[in-house]
Amino acid sequence: MGNDMPHVGESDAVKFSRPWPEVRELGRLIWDHLVFVTPLAPSAVIVAMGCHDLRVAVQAARLWHEGWAPLVVVSGGRGKVTSGWAETEARAFARVAREHGVPGDALLLEETAANTGENITATRTLLAERGVPVERGILVAKPYMTRRSLAAALRRWPEAEWLTSAPEVSYDAHLEADAHRFLELMVGDLQRMVVYAERGFQVPMPVPEAAWAAYEELARLGYDRHVIT
Template sequence: MFVTPMARAEVILAMGCHDVRVAVQAARLWHEGWAPLVVVSGGRGKVTSGWAETEARVFARAVREHGVPADALLLEETATNTGENITATRRLLEGREIRRGILVAKPYMTRRSLATARRRWPDVEWLASAPEVGYEAHVDGPDGRRFLELMVGDLRRMAVYAERGFQVPVPVPEEAWAAHEELARLGYGRYLTG
């Protein structure tokens, strides 16, 4: 898991996904006083397309259940991917002075979320946080295979999306890339991007 040291910010952005622990982590950061505002961003993505509600609505409920009041919470319900989480939130917060923001994402998504935010909203200093969930909790759970498929796809996006200009380049250690290629070869490539 990659996280940055925390510092006071203007906004905490919970990156929508299927893992509600991201919203709970955003609420925890709000309670610790890192920022006065939480934005939950997410429409429906590849994993949540069948949900009855948007990711933002599910996350908002979790954030409120964890004690964040409605006046400290904004919903962005259109984003279907990481880049849209950033650009749609940027539009939502237009007119507010945002110098620093805290991204909250799944543990394996923090690097790519940061790289995307630094490309899509470069005048903000971005920090990253994630729920403290170990690898074993993902792999040993009922969605272990999907977790590996998502993680393999996400690492591929680190390279492909930098080449396409969607995010700033981030170096990937050779060992990580070799593991990615082996997992893809073993059939965990369901979410690979060309």
């Protein structure tokens, strides 16, 4: 990648006042905190947390084939990134899961959730209505959404034990795909780790000082599209 800033226009390059290698390392500090993947254990359900990244559905299908749980719930209506999709996140995820060999009788769709907390509460309601007990579940999310997904589940479904999994996509691979949007999303997600805990939406999880300082600097530099004001 060298010292070039990928996927950022010339006007943005003028706007951002730090060299790209420094910006990249600030993002890595946030990534290192947000990514939280646990060891797996046999579970009642795999919950694919809806988003724009269909690799989450692929990972959920892989875990199903490996036998970690007999049931996959794909949860998601439309969110801040997927508002223009022709289908809900759940329908897109279900299509991908089926393409990867998950049969219909092992798949449930939850199509109302518009955020991480609703992924949890709506899935809980769906499974309760179907009489599916959950003592342990696996949350599958984008790598940088794993910690926040866990924090939401521990608040909104504390009776169950929650494990986390994610597609094996590296920080650098995310940057190569779309650096600007990726950094914006991570900046917003790290802020939500603090703001949503304060509002009672998820359990508090302390943010390291270095990660918070990186958030503040990236927001100052203009990666603030998803920052709550």
